[in-house]
Amino acid sequence: MNSEAKRVEEKWLSAWGENWVLEGCANCNGIFVLPPEKVSQRCPICGQAALAEMNPADNRPIYTQPPELVVRFRAQENALRSNVAKFARSLWLAPTDLNENTLLGRLQPVYLPMWLVDVQVQGEWQAEMGFDYEIVSHREQYRQNNWQTERVKETRVRWEQRVGRLNRQYDNRAAPALEEQAEVEGKIGRFQLQEQKPFHPGDLTGAIVHLPNRPPEDAWNDARVVLQSSVAQDCCEACEADHTRGFKWSPHFANQQWTQMLLPLYTSYYLDDDNRAQMVLLHGQTGQLHGVRRASMKRARRIAAIIAVVTAVFLVLTLALILLGYTVTEEAFAWAGLVGVLTVGVGGTAVLPLLYAWYVNTFQSPK
Numbered sequence: 001m002n003s004e005a006k007r008v009e010e011k012w013l014s015a016w017g018e019n020w021v022l023e024g025c026a027n028c029n030g031i032f033v034l035p036p037e038k039v040s041q042r043c044p045i046c047g048q049a050a051l052a053e054m055n056p057a058d059n060r061p062i063y064t065q066p067p068e069l070v071v072r073f074r075a076q077e078n079a080l081r082s083n084v085a086k087f088a089r090s091l092w093l094a095p096t097d098l099n100e101n102t103l104l105g106r107l108q109p110v111y112l113p114m115w116l117v118d119v120q121v122q123g124e125w126q127a128e129m130g131f132d133y134e135i136v137s138h139r140e141q142y143r144q145n146n147w148q149t150e151r152v153k154e155t156r157v158r159w160e161q162r163v164g165r166l167n168r169q170y171d172n173r174a175a176p177a178l179e180e181q182a183e184v185e186g187k188i189g190r191f192q193l194q195e196q197k198p199f200h201p202g203d204l205t206g207a208i209v210h211l212p213n214r215p216p217e218d219a220w221n222d223a224r225v226v227l228q229s230s231v232a233q234d235c236c237e238a239c240e241a242d243h244t245r246g247f248k249w250s251p252h253f254a255n256q257q258w259t260q261m262l263l264p265l266y267t268s269y270y271l272d273d274d275n276r277a278q279m280v281l282l283h284g285q286t287g288q289l290h291g292v293r294r295a296s297m298k299r300a301r302r303i304a305a306i307i308a309v310v311t312a313v314f315l316v317l318t319l320a321l322i323l324l325g326y327t328v329t330e331e332a333f334a335w336a337g338l339v340g341v342l343t344v345g346v347g348g349t350a351v352l353p354l355l356y357a358w359y360v361n362t363f364q365s366p367k
């Protein structure tokens with residue numbers, strides 16, 4: 001790295017914190033900024049490789065600034081603890097590495113990026129605006145030998161065509177900055193973006209920050225959808241209407257400013273039979289957990305082997321009793337039959353742990 005590049009790197013990294021480092025994952029291509037005490041650890045997103053320091057002159061991230069807003073971690077420690085414990089106990093024949101304390105010990109706070117865009121919107125719009133009104137009618141009913149009149153109130157909507165011009169500044173409309181955003185939210189639930197606060201460097205203590213992998217051009221389509229619903233809502237309010245439908249507009253966008261918001265996620269992992277990390281995600285606001293459940297085929301085989309040994313003992317006993325039946329007393333045949341049935345019963349259960357582990361690992365259900 002030449003000294004000029006090094007200086008540029010240090011300049012933008014120092015905005016994150018003292019001695020912060022840029023690192024990347026060779027497996028999932030995630031790019032992270034992290035404090036010096038967190039360097040070179042296992043990738044907190046995929047868990048399949050150690051993070052390696054990157055040369056920011058060659059691999060300058062899409063966006064390098066610290067965030068404007070942050071959604072802070074607020075999941076209660078006992079909620080995290082109990083969700084992790086429940087997950088660890090939900091699996092029979094779990095790999096030895098899958099236990100509550102290991103998962104909690106490896107819990108890593110990670111911030112996921114979200115784009116925020118400020119934009120000036122100008123243009124014409126048209127829509128049908130709906131206004132609620134009430135009508136009162138009377139219904140006659142024959143009850144208890146009498147005609148009775150009942151007043152019925154009904155709300156209806158009057159629709160009117162409206163057109164208008166719009167010129168307005170919209171700030172901080174959010175759009176995903178990670179390709180994986182929808183997948184993560186599908187697993188642990190949506191983030192409550194309304195809990196956003198202005199960013200302070202102290203918010204980053206102990207955390208690793210995932211940098212965006214989705215450029216603003218891609219995120220813009222999502223931001224436009226969010227903007228359109230904000231604009232439709234504003235037009236509805238301006239008309240003092242109760243509903244909107246058929247909203248159409250021909251907008252012109254100017255002065256786009258892109259900044260970021262960070263979203264809180266905890267990640268942890270356990271190692272399965274093949275020493276492969278299986279990731280466990282916890283929502284930083286709600287504590288909701290998602291983890292892939294992998295049973296240990298090794299433990300299943302061990303238990304099956306123990307059952308097989310017990311079965312063999314029963315089998316020998318059965319044969320001995322049959323022999324006794326021929327040589328000493330015929331009563332032994334009855335005992336041989338009983339022990340024989342037991343042998344078949346015990347032997348049959350040997351396949352259960354194997355079947356269970358196979359079933360979990362093939363159709364493992366996200367918990």
Ligand SMILES: [Zn+2]
Nearest residue numbers: 025028043046
């Ligand atoms: Zn990775």
